[in-house]
Structures are given as C-alpha cells and as structure tokens.
Amino acid sequence: MMLMPSLALVALTFTPTPNSESTPGAPLQPKAIELAWQGDEATPHTDVAVRTEAAEVEPDNPFDHAANGIYPLWENNGHLLPHRRALIGSSNVLFGIGGVVQLGVAPTSLVMRTPNFQLKVPLYRDDRVLLAGQLGTYVLMPGADSAFASSRYTSRIYNPDHTIVVAPLSVAATIKVASWLQLHPSVTALGVFGSKVRSEVTPGAFVTAELLALENHSLLLHGGEIGMWDHDQYIFGASYRLNWQWLEARAGYFYRISPDGMQGQPLVSAGLLL
Amino acid sequence: MQPRLALAFCLVLLSACDWDQFALLNSIPVHGKSGGNKTVRVYLGLDGLSYATVSDVIAMRPEVYQGFSGGDWRRAHFVAMFPATSDASWSRILHSERMGGYEYEFYDPTQDTIVNKGYLGLVNHGIPPVEGTTFHTPTYYTAFDYYANGYLDTVWTYQTTELSFADSLDSLFFLLAQKSEFEPVFTAYIPELDVMGHMQTREMVEESFIVLWHRIAEFKRKHPERNFLFTLFSDHALDFLPASEDQLVRFDDVMRGVGITPVESFDAGRRQGGMWAVPIIHTRVSYLSLHTEAALAQSVAERVSGSPTVDLAVSLGTPNLAIDPNRRYAWTTLWRGGRELVTFGYDATTDRYFLPSGADYTALDVPVDVSGAEFVVYDDQALFELTLLRNYPDLFHRARTSLLSVSVRYPGQVLVSFKRPYASIGFEMPGNANAIASSGFHGGLEQLGSLGVVLTEERDLPVAIRSDNVLELFPALAEHMERRHMYLEAGEPGSSLNYDTIDLSEMIDQ
Numbered sequence: 001m002m003l004m005p006s007l008a009l010v011a012l013t014f015t016p017t018p019n020s021e022s023t024p025g026a027p028l029q030p031k032a033i034e035l036a037w038q039g040d041e042a043t044p045h046t047d048v049a050v051r052t053e054a055a056e057v058e059p060d061n062p063f064d065h066a067a068n069g070i071y072p073l074w075e076n077n078g079h080l081l082p083h084r085r086a087l088i089g090s091s092n093v094l095f096g097i098g099g100v101v102q103l104g105v106a107p108t109s110l111v112m113r114t115p116n117f118q119l120k121v122p123l124y125r126d127d128r129v130l131l132a133g134q135l136g137t138y139v140l141m142p143g144a145d146s147a148f149a150s151s152r153y154t155s156r157i158y159n160p161d162h163t164i165v166v167a168p169l170s171v172a173a174t175i176k177v178a179s180w181l182q183l184h185p186s187v188t189a190l191g192v193f194g195s196k197v198r199s200e201v202t203p204g205a206f207v208t209a210e211l212l213a214l215e216n217h218s219l220l221l222h223g224g225e226i227g228m229w230d231h232d233q234y235i236f237g238a239s240y241r242l243n244w245q246w247l248e249a250r251a252g253y254f255y256r257i258s259p260d261g262m263q264g265q266p267l268v269s270a271g272l273l274l
Numbered sequence: 275m276q277p278r279l280a281l282a283f284c285l286v287l288l289s290a291c292d293w294d295q296f297a298l299l300n301s302i303p304v305h306g307k308s309g310g311n312k313t314v315r316v317y318l319g320l321d322g323l324s325y326a327t328v329s330d331v332i333a334m335r336p337e338v339y340q341g342f343s344g345g346d347w348r349r350a351h352f353v354a355m356f357p358a359t360s361d362a363s364w365s366r367i368l369h370s371e372r373m374g375g376y377e378y379e380f381y382d383p384t385q386d387t388i389v390n391k392g393y394l395g396l397v398n399h400g401i402p403p404v405e406g407t408t409f410h411t412p413t414y415y416t417a418f419d420y421y422a423n424g425y426l427d428t429v430w431t432y433q434t435t436e437l438s439f440a441d442s443l444d445s446l447f448f449l450l451a452q453k454s455e456f457e458p459v460f461t462a463y464i465p466e467l468d469v470m471g472h473m474q475t476r477e478m479v480e481e482s483f484i485v486l487w488h489r490i491a492e493f494k495r496k497h498p499e500r501n502f503l504f505t506l507f508s509d510h511a512l513d514f515l516p517a518s519e520d521q522l523v524r525f526d527d528v529m530r531g532v533g534i535t536p537v538e539s540f541d542a543g544r545r546q547g548g549m550w551a552v553p554i555i556h557t558r559v560s561y562l563s564l565h566t567e568a569a570l571a572q573s574v575a576e577r578v579s580g581s582p583t584v585d586l587a588v589s590l591g592t593p594n595l596a597i598d599p600n601r602r603y604a605w606t607t608l609w610r611g612g613r614e615l616v617t618f619g620y621d622a623t624t625d626r627y628f629l630p631s632g633a634d635y636t637a638l639d640v641p642v643d644v645s646g647a648e649f650v651v652y653d654d655q656a657l658f659e660l661t662l663l664r665n666y667p668d669l670f671h672r673a674r675t676s677l678l679s680v681s682v683r684y685p686g687q688v689l690v691s692f693k694r695p696y697a698s699i700g701f702e703m704p705g706n707a708n709a710i711a712s713s714g715f716h717g718g719l720e721q722l723g724s725l726g727v728v729l730t731e732e733r734d735l736p737v738a739i740r741s742d743n744v745l746e747l748f749p750a751l752a753e754h755m756e757r758r759h760m761y762l763e764a765g766e767p768g769s770s771l772n773y774d775t776i777d778l779s780e781m782i783d784q
Contacts, residue, residue, distance in 0.1 A: 072298040091294050108294045138298070145299065151411060152422035153292045155299035156449045158456035166302055190302070196456075198305040232303040256300060260493060261448030263300060264441070265424065267293050 077184035078130030078174035089271025113144035130174040140164040164194040184208040233258040306455035314454040322468025324511035325727040351738035352726035356672035357561040358510035364414040366681040369762040371413035421463040439466035459754035471512035471714040505730040512714040513722035522699035532577040558700035559717035563686030571687040580612030585693035591617035639665035691718035742769035
C-alpha cells in the first residue's frame with residue numbers, strides 16, 4: 001500500500017503502543033518508535049534517515065486511534081484513515097482516500113430516515129498535533145423524529161411532515177500530551193435548516209481525553225457543551241475502546257444535561273477494520 | 275469470522291441501532307419558528323395515583339395547597355372502570371384499540387387458549403417492543419409522546435423504582451422543552467407511582483408526587499415564554515392495604531374448593547364436564563376474571579362468591595320478567611357469600627337502571643329505598659351521584675360494563691372482586707420471595723382502589739369524572755391522539771354524563 005510520506009510519519013509518531021510485533025516483516029523497530037515517544041515531552045524527529053525509513057513503511061496498525069468520535073455529531077478528533085483503509089462499523093462506515101480525505105456514513109441513521117455523510121480532511125500536522133476539518137450533512141426526512149426500532153425511545157425533534165437538514169462543520173484536533181494521554185478537542189458549528197424550523201447555527205465544543213492503557217485498549221472521558229452563550233445542553237460520558245486485529249469495539253455511557261432535564265444512555269459500536 | 279464472533283457482532287449492531295439515533299436526535303437543538311404555540315397543554319398519565327393520596331399531600335404541604343385554593347389547579351375524582359387495572363383502564367380512558375383482555379394474559383375464544391399465560395405475560399412487560407416483531411406494547415401507549423426511556427426501562431421501573439421515577443421526570447422535561455416549540459400538546463406516561471404503591475409505601479408515593487409537583491412549577495418558571503397548562507390524570511387508585519403471604523390467593527385452589535374445575539380451554543372444560551371455568555390469574559391485583567360457557571356463568575359466580583376471600587362476583591343475570599317481560603334490558607347479577615345480592619336491569623335506550631325490591635342494597639352500601647315498590651328506576655347519572663363516594667363507586671355502571679367488550683375484546687363471563695386484604699397472587703416468586711408487590715392493590719370494585727384523580731390547570735372540573743368521559747372533557751387530548759394516527763373507539767354509548775349538572779359539593783370536602 002502506498003502512503004504519502006508525511007502521513008506515514010504521522011502514523012508512526014502517533015503510535016504510542018504500536019502493534020508492530022504482530023506485523024511480520026515490519027522493517028522499523030518498535031523500540032525506535034517508542035524511544036521517539038517516551039517521556040512526557042515529545043522529541044521531534046529531525047533525523048533525515050529516520051524520516052526516510054518511516055516514510056517508506058506502512059504503519060503497524062492504522063487503527064490504533066479511532067478515526068472519529070463515539071458520540072455522534074459533536075465529538076471528533078484529528079485522525080483520518082489512511083488510503084484505502086476502511087472501517088465498516090455499526091455506528092460509522094469510514095473510508096480513507098489518499099490520506100487526505102475520509103468519507104463516512106452513519107449507517108444506523110441512514111436506515112432511520114436520516115441520510116447522511118461526512119467528509120473529513122487533514123488541516124495541519126506536526127509531532128504533537130493533528131488537526132482535521134469535517135463537514136457533514138444529515139437529512140432528517142419526514143418521520144425521522146420517531147423512526148426508532150423500539151418505541152421506548154423518543155426524540156425531542158418533531159418532523160412528521162417536513163424535512164430538517166442538519167449540517168455540522170467542525171474542526172477537531174488530536175493533541176499528544178503524554179505517551180499515555182491524548183486530547184481530542186473539537187469545535188462545531190451546527191447549521192439547522194428547514195421550512196418549519198428556525199434556520200440557525202448552533203456552536204458547540206467537545207473534548208475527549210484518551211487514556212492509552214496497555215496495548216489495543218483505550219479509556220476515554222468525554223465532555224461537551226452545546227449552545228455556548230445560548231446554552232442547550234452539556235454532554236458527559238466515559239467509554240472504552242478496543243482495537244484488536246480486525247475488530248474495533250467501543251462501549252460507553254453518556255449523559256445529556258439540559259436546564260430542564262437529563263437523559264442517560266449507552267453507546268456501543270462494533271466495526272470491522274479493513 | 276467465527277460464528278460466535280459474527281453473532282456477537284450482529285447483537286452489538288442491533289443494540290446500537292436506537293442508541294446512535296437517540297443520541298443524535300436529542301443533541302440537535304432545533305427551534306420552531308417564533309410565534310407558535312403560545313399555549314401548550316401537557317397531559318401526564320400517572321399510573322395508580324389515588325385521589326386520597328393527592329388529598330393527603332394537599333393537606334400536608336402548603337405549596338401544593340396553594341395551587342388548589344385560589345390557584346390555577348382544579349381537582350376531580352376519577353372513577354376507574356371495573357376491573358380497575360391499568361391496561362384495560364387506560365384503553366377505556368383513551369378510547370384506544372381494545373386489548374385482548376384486561377391485561378397481557380387473556381383468554382382468546384377464537385383460539386380457545388390462554389394468551390401470554392403466567393410468566394410469559396410477566397416477561398412480556400419487560401421485553402422491549404421492536405417494530406416488525408411480535409413484541410409490541412398495548413395500543414394506548416401510542417397516545418403518549420413519552421412513556422419509556424430505553425429498552426429495559428420497564429425492568430428498571432420495577433427494579434429501581436425511585437431512580438426510574440427520577441429518570442422519567444428528567445427525560446420528560448428534557449423532551450418537553452423542545453417539543454413544545456412544535457406541538458401544542460404533549461403527552462407522557464409515568465408508571466412508577468403505581469409500582470411504588472404496589473411494592474413500597476404510601477409515603478413514598480406522596481413524596482414522589484411532591485417531587486413531580488415541584489418539577490412542574492420549576493419548569494413553568496423557566497419557560498415564561500409559553501403558557502404551559504398541565505393536566506395530571508390516573509387510571510385507578512391504590513388501596514395501600516398490604517396482603518400477607520397467606521392472604522395472596524391461589525384461585526385455582528379456591529375454585530376446586532367450591533367444586534369448580536379450573537381448566538385452560540373450553541374444550542378441556544367440556545371434556546371434563548360438570549362445573550368448570552378458565553381462570554385468568556393476571557398480575558398481583560384485587561380482581562380476577564373467569565371464562566366459561568354462558569350457561570355456567572351464574573353458577574360459577576354463585577359458587578366462587580362463597581369463598582371467604584371474595585367480596586363480590588359479577589355475572590350476567592337472568593332477566594326479571596316482571597320488570598322486563600320482553601327481555602329488552604341487560605341484566606347483571608352481583609353475588610356475595612354464595613348467594614345473589616341483586617340482579618339489576620339496564621335499558622340502553624333510556625340509559626336507566628332498574629333496581630328490584632328484595633335485594634340487599636345495604637350490603638352494597640347503596641342508599642336506595644325500594645320498600646313498597648316492585649322496583650325503582652334510576653337514570654345513569656343519578657346512580658353515579660348516589661354511589662360515587664360509597665364503598666363501591668359507580669357500582670352499577672362499572673359492574674355492567676365490565677362484562678362488555680368495551681376496552682377489551684374478550685371480557686370474562688364472571689369477574690371477581692376480592693375481599694381485601696385478600697388478593698390474587700398473580701405470579702409465584704421462587705425462593706420464598708412472594709412478599710414483593712404486596713403493599714397495595716387495585717383492581718376490585720371497592721373505593722380505595724378505584725378512585726383515581728384528575729388534576730388540571732386547563733379548565734374547571736366536575737367533582738368526579740367517569741373513566742369513559744375523560745376525552746370528552748379534554749378534546750385537545752383526543753385531537754392529539756388522532757394526530758398520532760390512533761383510531762379512537764366509540765366507547766360504551768351509555769357512559770356519557772351531564773357534568774354541568776352534577777353537584778356533589780355537599781358530599782365532598784374539596
């Protein structure tokens with residue numbers, strides 16, 4: 001698989017618990033990568049030989065980091081899937097193109113009268129920071145407000161007879177704070193449009209702290225604010241992520257806290273890594 | 275992929291379906307265009323809330339008292355149907371599609387079998403309804419914009435009732451704030467007060483009602499932009515009379531004791547011969563229904579009423595030819611102690627009841643005087659007023675309509691109202707755990723379990739409302755249900771009352 005040199009470097013340098021031992025024939029020693037990442041202060045690589053070597057190899061596991069957030073719409077990060085790598089998951093189907101674009105669809109929303117897509121592009125990269133921008137669109141077709149599999153779920157949206165278009169535009173980063181900790185802050189401007197709703201843009205901010213525990217495992221703490229100066233709700237939660245061979249599994253619990261009430265719910269996703 | 279992993283993957287996929295969409299939709303701030311819905315009517319169905327409970331709270335808590343004395347709130351007695359049990363009662367109140375029986379478990383004469391028998395009926399409560407499967411909720415749930423908050427919500431309602439109640443209120447108000455920007459009516463169903471009454475204490479129900487009261491007030495304070503008019507209504511009451519384990523009746527044994535063979539189908543009964551009936555045990559409630567052939571119904575009712583655990587049994591009656599020589603009226607018999615207490619007639623064309631002489635009305639706490647006459651005639655409304663605050667509210671209408679296919683498709687031929695504190699055991703818990711859900715009961719004809727409540731800021735109320743007529747008084751609720759694509763049953767034609775002329779103010783201490 002061909003990779004853009006810069007992306008390969010980024011993939012290496014953002015691999016705190018590489019799986020290279022399980023990848024036969026990996027030319028780059030895992031030790032060397034770990035050296036580059038150990039310690040609380042990251043050391044930028046300046047060695048040309050290392051750069052060249054890194055640029056020629058495929059990352060050990062492009063799925064060491066999630067390519068999106070578990071909480072829909074508002075949570076994101078700076079990672080993208082590499083070229084021609086895909087995640088076929090219950091919550092997201094993602095596909096990387098050329099290392100510069102990631103296309104995505106939320107399949108469960110798609111079958112629940114909410115056609116949607118996301119397009120994510122890298123904006124900036126260095127040794128500590130990945131920055132990406134994402135544009136999405138969710139079309140809430142008439143009846144999407146109650147298109148749950150079970151009637152034990154209710155939405156606060158009301159659109160039995162009209163369409164609502166929701167378009168989130170977000171900028172998200174992944175910041176390496178330490179070898180065991182990354183932060184994924186994101187800011188989003190959510191546009192809402194429709195004939196029977198007030199067309200408006202709502203700002204929101206979300207941050208996720210990812211604790212990298214052992215190999216293949218992450219614990220994540222999530223927090224977000226929707227509405228900002230025109231406060232709508234806070235979102236808090238915690239989740240766990242496993243990436244093991246071809247499997248990515250995530251499970252978490254989240255609260256939405258509005259001035260009037262609160263909702264709690266689990267979020268679970270499973271995906272095949274291709 | 276290994277089959278086991280494939281299966282796990284599919285399960286996770288399935289379970290994740292609603293969660294993702296639930297998270298997505300409920301974190302999108304969507305606002306209606308300005309100017310709409312200056313007034314929003316909110317109808318909260320509170321399962322099992324008694325008039326007496328609310329009266330106690332009003333007496334105890336000044337902030338609640340103020341709402342009813344010079345405030346905007348009005349209060350009325352709600353008279354539940356008989357049997358005063360949730361599924362049938364909500365169906366009666368909301369005129370929703372008739373259920374098979376009074377509860378999940380029912381006898382289906384078209385298949386000659388008991389549907390959802392025993393634990394299956396119980397488990398059905400907990401299984402989340404999923405579109406396109408056989409698991410679904412009763413139709414009346416469709417009337418409510420909100421009734422649950424997750425696949426296992428019903429399980430948590432029984433397992434951790436207080437937390438579930440808090441969760442319900444949180445979800446309800448979370449939804450209401452945004453929903454009200456689009457719809458002038460919002461409806462919700464809160465089941466936990468009933469569960470508390472069955473499993474815990476009256477004090478807990480009262481405290482929970484106060485919590486709800488404060489949440490409503492707080493919500494209204496936070497949203498001055500709209501005029502929210504709340505209406506709270508229940509489907510029955512709770513008597514808060516606990517039953518000890520030996521007072522939980524296994525009715526099969528009672529039937530055998532009076533010479534009736536309990537069977538599971540008419541076919542089995544006919545092959546058996548003699549006196550037989552299909553008992554529908556239902557859940558842990560203070561009533562029970564029996565299905566049998568019409569020719570056996572009166573004898574079955576007579577015999578089971580002889581059990582010391584039974585207060586009253588109801589069956590169709592033999593026409594009194596002295597009053598009804600042309601057999602035009604519907605006749606109903608009330609049984610107690612193995613004998614007929616009264617057989618009364620009902621003329622649907624005039625909406626009048628015929629109460630014959632020779633009956634023991636005192637035993638029914640009905641103050642009628644038939645002395646010197648062969649019978650007396652009361653119109654429906656007069657009997658409603660006469661019996662409302664007696665031991666058996668609206669006795670004649672409730673007894674009569676309990677045997678009709680109103681609210682239920684397959685009514686029983688005999689209905690039993692237990693003599694409290696006796697009650698039907700309903701289900702047996704393993705490991706000597708039968709003491710649960712024995713703190714309070716409802717279902718029978720007695721007042722304590724029958725008088726629910728209607729509280730509203732929307733309009734003036736009569737002192738009492740028959741369950742069949744709630745929608746007449748709150749047409750916005752009926753319109754909302756129709757917008758939710760519900761078919762509204764016509765109901766029982768003789769159930770209407772003229773609420774403008776009902777005056778029981780001297781009898782009722784508001």
